[in-house]
Amino acid sequence: MPKPRADMGNRVSTVLARQLGSQLLGFRETAGLNQTQAAQALSAQASKIAKMEHGWVPFRDPDVVALCSAYGVGSPDTVDALLRLAKLDRERRRAKGWWATSLTQGSLREYIAMEDVALRLRTWQLALIPGLFQTPEYMRALSVAAVSPDRIDEVERLVDVRVRRQRRLHGDNPLRVHAVIWEAALRQMIGGPQVMRQQLEHLCSLAEMPNIDVQVLPFRAGVHLCGGGPFNILSFVESGALDVVHMDGLRSTSWVEGAEESAAYTELFARTCATSLSPYDSLRVMESVAKGMNE
Template identity: 50%
Template sequence: MAGNSPDRGRTVSTVLGRRLGGELLRMREARSLRQAHAAEALTASVAKVAKIERGLVPIRDPDIRALCHLYGEVGADFIDRLLALAKTDRERRKASGWWNQYPGLQSMAEYVALEDIATSLRTWQVAIVPGLLQTPDYARALAVGNGSWEDPDEIEPFVESRMARQARLSGDRPLELRVVVHEGALRQLVGGREVMKEQLGRLLDVARQPNVKLQVMPYIAGAHPGMTSAFTIVSFAEPGALDVVHMDTTSTTLWLESDTDAERHGSLFDRISRLGLAQHTSVRLINAILKEL
């Protein structure tokens, strides 16, 4: 999602916008109504309804209420959930987000925007230390090792942007962060011994923060349910703003937006967490690995 145009927030499709639009589309089709009926209820064009249902534009609260009335959805809890979802989506679309000043964040802009308004994150990482806990040298070594940068000069702004994201772990509304990271990620010499010593020290420091729970999945855990992929679950404070699951693959970013996917990955994270070491034991293991270096 490139570009910093003032119109950017009105022309992009977001995870939450697509979810909200999908709900409205489902309700309309369940009533066997056409987009023209929705357009008439909104005193708008059919093109606008199509954009709403595809998540391309933010939705005003009066429009949500009007469509719910048209579709016969009058439950207060259900409507409140949609309104909360729309509010979160509008916040995400604000073009003034700090991440827009970092071109290197374009591919992650949607995720970082969600992270910025989230109240909590649960993340399972198999191969690397999570971005919110990385040191500058570790992040830089990962970027260099990735080898996919067309312009090496973009690496430093990328590292700076990653450090800027870590402001969410402190301040007036610190993010609640639960991390389970595999032991192998802590032993992989990303950037060499000195870089890893600093990185492990950073993990020990952040583990002292009351809003952070850090666990290590040890080698001795054997086979476990998180072996196939890493993922992050993003949660929000607003009632009805359901969890969003984010996964990166070698070729694309995958968003899992359904209630079922959120519940499945929440359960999966809990199972992974139960197999991980307790935080105090995880800290002892990190200290042991640090001493080995």
């Protein structure tokens, strides 16, 4: 399916809607129906099916149920998962969160809106502590290095945005996070020894929270499979087919969409976990590295 433009008139193509549209497209093709035939189930024109499959419009629950019936999708769990995704997308489109006015980068606004409704995050980091785990001092050190001198006033805004995102780690329904961090990220001197020691101590505290798991991939593991760069996997329902993968940068994000692509990253993450230290042993390593940070 061709990648859609970011907007079309008053319509907006969202990541969640494209994910749902991709699922329905796959079911339609398996059923051997074209868009005109599928549209008959909705008493609509083929153009409506095209807009839905490209994520241009929010999904109505009756439309999702009718299409699943027409495509022969008989599993109640599958239909329920699709309905939940449709609801999440409608909520995301209506959301007027703090990020709507705090950010100028549309792609980052899209990610934070999705992070706000996600159930779980799996993250792999090569050289940096995951953003949701960073202390303000660590963030400032990164931001100063990334922002040009004539835009240094943006640093505090970038720090504020990331601190606000960290609220998802707490509360009645906290985000579940599983982070795998290469040992290099623990030892890279960001902001100096004091900043790094405080950062690692903060990381150790987070690792003991019930909704957070941290594993360290040690140097001694040798060649690893995730050398291509850091990535995150957001999950919205318990079905892995509805995961969305994103590449998170300091100021922007890019998406990897589709069931096959997300499944490949899920497998890659699982294999990296298997070669990493256990959460208990990882905590001991993080504590040791923190103690070794000298002024």
